[in-house]
Amino acid sequence: MTISCDWHIHSRNSDGGLAPMELAGRAAELGILDYGLTDHGDLPHKQKSLRDARREFLAAKGGPRFHFGAEASCMLQWTSDEIVAGRLEDSLYVGGPADGPLALDLSAEDVAELEIEYVIGSVHGPLCGVLEREPVIRDNFRQLMFIVTHPLVDVVGHPWWWIRGWKDADGRLTGKPWFDDFDVVPQSMHEEFAAAAIEHGTAVEANAATMVMSSAYTEKFNHQYLNYLAKLKERGVRLSIGSDWHGNPYGNDFAKAEKALATVGISDRDFWRLPPRL
Numbered sequence: 099m100t101i102s103c104d105w106h107i108h109s110r111n112s113d114g115g116l117a118p119m120e121l122a123g124r125a126a127e128l129g130i131l132d133y134g135l136t137d138h139g140d141l142p143h144k145q146k147s148l149r150d151a152r153r154e155f156l157a158a159k160g161g162p163r164f165h166f167g168a169e170a171s172c173m174l175q176w177t178s179d180e181i182v183a184g185r186l187e188d189s190l191y192v193g194g195p196a197d198g199p200l201a202l203d204l205s206a207e208d209v210a211e212l213e214i215e216y217v218i219g220s221v222h223g224p225l226c227g228v229l230e231r232e233p234v235i236r237d238n239f240r241q242l243m244f245i246v247t248h249p250l251v252d253v254v255g256h257p258w259w260w261i262r263g264w265k266d267a268d269g270r271l272t273g274k275p276w277f278d279d280f281d282v283v284p285q286s287m288h289e290e291f292a293a294a295a296i297e298h299g300t301a302v303e304a305n306a307a308t309m310v311m312s313s314a315y316t317e318k319f320n321h322q323y324l325n326y327l328a329k330l331k332e333r334g335v336r337l338s339i340g341s342d343w344h345g346n347p348y349g350n351d352f353a354k355a356e357k358a359l360a361t362v363g364i365s366d367r368d369f370w371r372l373p374p375r376l
């Protein structure tokens with residue numbers, strides 16, 4: 099069954115390349131019926147990127163199945179306060195109490211004002227300061243739990259994605275923190291996360307570009323990660339699909355992702371979907 103939705107797409111208004119007005123036609127050509135724009139916010143600039151994205155989204159007139167979303171990052175409340183006070187630039191990961199309260203870089207006021215229809219909440223880096231396997235696992239889990247239980251979040255983006263440190267010389271991720279063996283993350287963490295997703299009605303993303311089909315990982319990790327997604331589904335968690343597209347023009351890696359997901363019994367009918375707007 100062909101994948102017919104894509105809930106994670108960036109435009110030129112944040113760190114992507116495409117123009118929202120060109121997205122609608124391209125999506126239809128690729129068989130994507132339900133989809134949404136999800137640019138990052140930018141706290142120090144009072145969400146200028148999302149404001150610009152909203153304007154271009156409206157100008158695109160993409161029809162009722164093209165939606166306006168946002169991708170929010172988890173950060174320390176301390177960092178958010180410092181940014182708002184003008185004492186810190188937009189660094190999410192420098193300074194502050196490592197175990198201090200967490201925040202999203204998007205508020206309920208932003209969501210209302212910009213008429214954001216859905217929010218992806220993502221971990222985009224470690225807040226724990228110490229780059230060692232155990233603290234990073236605990237830190238990632240703490241952020242995931244904050245996101246999955248957050249009232250503004252509809253979809254948890256790319257769980258257990260990781261970019262900092264530990265890259266091989268060729269840019270691949272085959273070692274720490276969990277790419278050598280995903281089983282180093284305790285099952286109890288996945289269980290607690292899944293239970294919270296169900297309780298809060300939060301979907302969890304199968305991210306085609308960075309998790310499901312990335313060639314940055316070993317075959318073993320890709321296999322373990324697909325099983326992780328299948329286990330979430332089995333526990334009753336709703337999965338979402340996203341290309342995490344940053345390029346221009348719009349494309350996606352869904353042909354490959356579809357094949358991979360099918361090996362663990364995940365298909366288009368399993369995915370979270372927003373209904374067409376009235």
Ligand SMILES: [Zn+2]
Binds near residue numbers: 169220222255256
């Ligand atoms: Zn992300």
Ligand SMILES: [Zn+2]
Binds near residue numbers: 106108
């Ligand atoms: Zn993204």
